[in-house]
Amino acid sequence: MSAHLIRGGRLVDPSQGLDEELDLLLEDGVVARLGAGLEPPPGAAVTDARGLVVTPGLIDVHVHLREPGHEYKETVESGLMAAAAGGFTAVACMPNTEPVNDNRSVTEHVLRQAARHPYARVHPIGAISKGQKGEELAEFGEMVAAGVVAVSDDGWPVKNAHLMRRALEYARHFDLTVIQHAEDLELTGDGVMHEGEWSTRLGLPGIPGAAEDVMVARDLLLAELTGGRYHVAHLSTGHSLELVREARRRGVRVSCEVTPHHLLLSDRAVAEQSFSSHTKMKPPLRSQHDVEALLAGLADGTVDAIASDHAPHHPDEKDVQFSAAPFGIVGLETTVSLCLDRLVHGGVIPLPRLIELLSTGPARVLGLPGGSLAPGQVADVTLLDLERRITVDPTTFRSKGRNTPFAGWTLRGAPAATFLAGRPVTLP
Amino acid sequence: MSEPTWRRKDLLGIAPLSAEEITLVLDTAESFLEIAERPIKKVPTLRGKSVLNLFFEASTRTRSSFELAEKRLSADSLNFSSGSSALVKGESLIDTARNLQAMAPDLLVVRHQHPGVPHLLAERVEAGVINAGDGAHEHPTQALLDALTIRRHKGRIAGLKVAIVGDVAHSRVVRSNVHLLAKLGASVTVAGPRTMMPVAADSLGVTVCYDLEEALEGADVVMMLRAQLERHRRALFPSVRDYFRLFGLSRARLARAQEDVIVMHPGPMNRGVEIASEVADGPGSVILEQVANGVAVRMAVLYLLAAAQGGGE
Numbered sequence: 001m002s003a004h005l006i007r008g009g010r011l012v013d014p015s016q017g018l019d020e021e022l023d024l025l026l027e028d029g030v031v032a033r034l035g036a037g038l039e040p041p042p043g044a045a046v047t048d049a050r051g052l053v054v055t056p057g058l059i060d061v062h063v064h065l066r067e068p069g070h071e072y073k074e075t076v077e078s079g080l081m082a083a084a085a086g087g088f089t090a091v092a093c094m095p096n097t098e099p100v101n102d103n104r105s106v107t108e109h110v111l112r113q114a115a116r117h118p119y120a121r122v123h124p125i126g127a128i129s130k131g132q133k134g135e136e137l138a139e140f141g142e143m144v145a146a147g148v149v150a151v152s153d154d155g156w157p158v159k160n161a162h163l164m165r166r167a168l169e170y171a172r173h174f175d176l177t178v179i180q181h182a183e184d185l186e187l188t189g190d191g192v193m194h195e196g197e198w199s200t201r202l203g204l205p206g207i208p209g210a211a212e213d214v215m216v217a218r219d220l221l222l223a224e225l226t227g228g229r230y231h232v233a234h235l236s237t238g239h240s241l242e243l244v245r246e247a248r249r250r251g252v253r254v255s256c257e258v259t260p261h262h263l264l265l266s267d268r269a270v271a272e273q274s275f276s277s278h279t280k281m282k283p284p285l286r287s288q289h290d291v292e293a294l295l296a297g298l299a300d301g302t303v304d305a306i307a308s309d310h311a312p313h314h315p316d317e318k319d320v321q322f323s324a325a326p327f328g329i330v331g332l333e334t335t336v337s338l339c340l341d342r343l344v345h346g347g348v349i350p351l352p353r354l355i356e357l358l359s360t361g362p363a364r365v366l367g368l369p370g371g372s373l374a375p376g377q378v379a380d381v382t383l384l385d386l387e388r389r390i391t392v393d394p395t396t397f398r399s400k401g402r403n404t405p406f407a408g409w410t411l412r413g414a415p416a417a418t419f420l421a422g423r424p425v426t427l428p
Numbered sequence: 429m430s431e432p433t434w435r436r437k438d439l440l441g442i443a444p445l446s447a448e449e450i451t452l453v454l455d456t457a458e459s460f461l462e463i464a465e466r467p468i469k470k471v472p473t474l475r476g477k478s479v480l481n482l483f484f485e486a487s488t489r490t491r492s493s494f495e496l497a498e499k500r501l502s503a504d505s506l507n508f509s510s511g512s513s514a515l516v517k518g519e520s521l522i523d524t525a526r527n528l529q530a531m532a533p534d535l536l537v538v539r540h541q542h543p544g545v546p547h548l549l550a551e552r553v554e555a556g557v558i559n560a561g562d563g564a565h566e567h568p569t570q571a572l573l574d575a576l577t578i579r580r581h582k583g584r585i586a587g588l589k590v591a592i593v594g595d596v597a598h599s600r601v602v603r604s605n606v607h608l609l610a611k612l613g614a615s616v617t618v619a620g621p622r623t624m625m626p627v628a629a630d631s632l633g634v635t636v637c638y639d640l641e642e643a644l645e646g647a648d649v650v651m652m653l654r655a656q657l658e659r660h661r662r663a664l665f666p667s668v669r670d671y672f673r674l675f676g677l678s679r680a681r682l683a684r685a686q687e688d689v690i691v692m693h694p695g696p697m698n699r700g701v702e703i704a705s706e707v708a709d710g711p712g713s714v715i716l717e718q719v720a721n722g723v724a725v726r727m728a729v730l731y732l733l734a735a736a737q738g739g740g741e
């Protein structure tokens with residue numbers, strides 16, 4: 001038997017509507033008790049959390065761990081260290097590896113690697129279609145048996161409406177959420193940034209917001225037709241958010257995530273950072289109007305989760321001209337500080353809502369363990385220091401990726417520690 | 429009164445320049461125009477300076493114009509074009525920059541098909557960088573030579589009505605010209621097919637119009653853009669015939685402009701597509717003068733950048 005008492009912190013747990021000073025006793029990998037003035041049982045370890053916030057372990061439902069196949073960009077090991085350093089106790093990893101996670105053996109491989117590096121939990125996401133080719137459904141049943149928690153062809157939007165319909169239908173047998181990277185690639189064409197004022201000024205080919213909106217609109221109709229669970233990955237436009245809001249009112253089972261970069265940066269950043277490839281990702285940084293719509297979506301409850309879309313690339317791949325660089329930035333080690341500084345201290349949302357977006361919401365969307373500190377729940381816990389000031393320094397990242405547009409930002413608030421199954425996580 | 433001076437290491441675009449800097453380049457170019465009239469068209473101004481012309485994208489005209497300008501200033505130039513050994517396919521731009529830096533050039537003239545490449549090189553090399561066209565972003569020396577041409581004909585730029593017509597979305601010439609003309613006080617109308625207009629064209633501070641005749645009304649200057657219909661794999665325009673019907677400049681249409689209108693084109697022209705021969709070779713056409721002015725403007729830019737580095741004669 002193992003026990004750990006986290007004492008004296010401000011406990012914020014949106015799943016129970018708690019925001020007060022409470023002690024938290026973890027025993028045998030689960031939450032044992034919550035209460036004021038708890039005494040440690042004999043032999044229990046004690047963490048003094050005075051001045052810190054205690055929350056259910058944070059969960060990032062959209063990361064790319066790159067293994068197998070692209071270990072030069074990231075490995076399960078480096079990705080999980082980055083997760084722990086960033087305050088996360090669990091991540092859901094996308095299947096666009098090499099080979100693609102479209103079958104049981106790849107899922108098992110990822111989970112085996114994760115078990116060797118227990119810095120955070122890994123929840124693999126399986127492919128919707130074999131090879132992410134958008135032609136035939138992958139074996140959801142086999143993958144679920146191996147541990148997959150959702151399906152997505154992230155990076156390769158499901159273009160074929162019939163296949164999407166069948167995926168939503170078939171996924172219901174396993175109560176799986178179907179996650180879509182919503183983008184009409186014909187509308188994207190050779191686009192590399194948001195189509196708007198700044199693409200006009202910079203002469204870069206644009207990706208219209210409609211490239212996302214048309215696919216979200218179609219998918220919502222298909223989700224309604226099938227009764228399937230549909231989740232919009234990295235939703236980036238005001239129109240898509242409005243479509244989600246409206247579909248939910250009709251009873252469609254839809255959820256959505258947004259990324260910190262789409263909340264905090266607009267397409268202007270491409271010009272401000274003088275064509276830096278660290279401002280290039282998909283979906284692209286959108287207009288200020290979209291940014292404001294997403295912020296409103298956080299506040300009014302439309303958005304279910306904040307996810308980083310952590311997409312590490314090798315520095316050699318990113319240190320090229322804008323048009324030639326791959327899409328994507330890292331996020332595991334910046335998300336918490338960005339959100340605490342800009343969203344909570346910045347007055348956009350209160351702290352409990354942020355914890356909902358980073359823990360309770362993600363757990364609910366994918367049906368994952370955690371997201372709550374109610375007795376009996378897994379003892380995954382994150383401690384936050386709301387006042388610590390940090391400066392984003394990519395050279396200190398645990399991730400192999402250094403590709404972030406936030407380098408040099410000074411932020412107030414940072415993760416302080418994580419606990420996994422009741423034990424403090426320590427990084428080598 | 430203090431003389432205006434040039435302090436920039438690079439010329440990456442018109443957008444960052446002040447009206448005073450633009451005027452300085454134009455005035456300097458005027459003085460170089462005079463050299464072209466001499467029997468021996470060469471001055472020792474840049475003797476001992478080395479200039480690398482890096483053309484990742486083919487452009488015979490712009491490259492020749494820069495080369496001629498460099499020769500007339502007695503600079504040592506070296507040409508690298510796509511396909512030559514120095515610009516190896518697959519080598520990263522950063523490695524190319526490091527290699528170039530090792531040659532310790534004084535100036536780099538860069539043409540690339542993608543926006544931002546001259547900016548990236550400028551960050552990584554000590555040499556001054558001149559943007560000779562980056563994708564659909566900027567082509568500052570083209571805008572400067574256009575301005576010089578306009579000024580020599582009209583005596584001013586402020587208050588003129590300028591119409592720029594054609595494939596606005598894919599034109600670097602438009603962006604540089606729009607910035608320059610706005611800074612010097614002209615009013616600019618851009619016109620073209622809706623499929624070739626950037627979504628936020630009005631944010632450039634111009635009047636946007638989709639009708640050629642409306643755009644020509646009362647214009648002092650008309651700039652036609654090259655319609656690269658063949659380059660667009662994505663359906664932007666059904667045919668050359670339809671293009672000329674809507675946006676081709678004929679003499680009849682030009683009659684809507686001012687009587688002393690001048691007609692410009694950055695070249696190379698597609699006769700019968702965006703411009704009829706009767707206009708291209710007609711009385712208001714200043715297209716060949718643009719070419720001559722291009723050499724003088726490029727001499728001015730090379731001279732000012734080299735002088736800013738110190739050691740210029």
Ligand SMILES: [Zn+2]
Nearest residue numbers: 154155181233
């Ligand atoms: Zn994606």
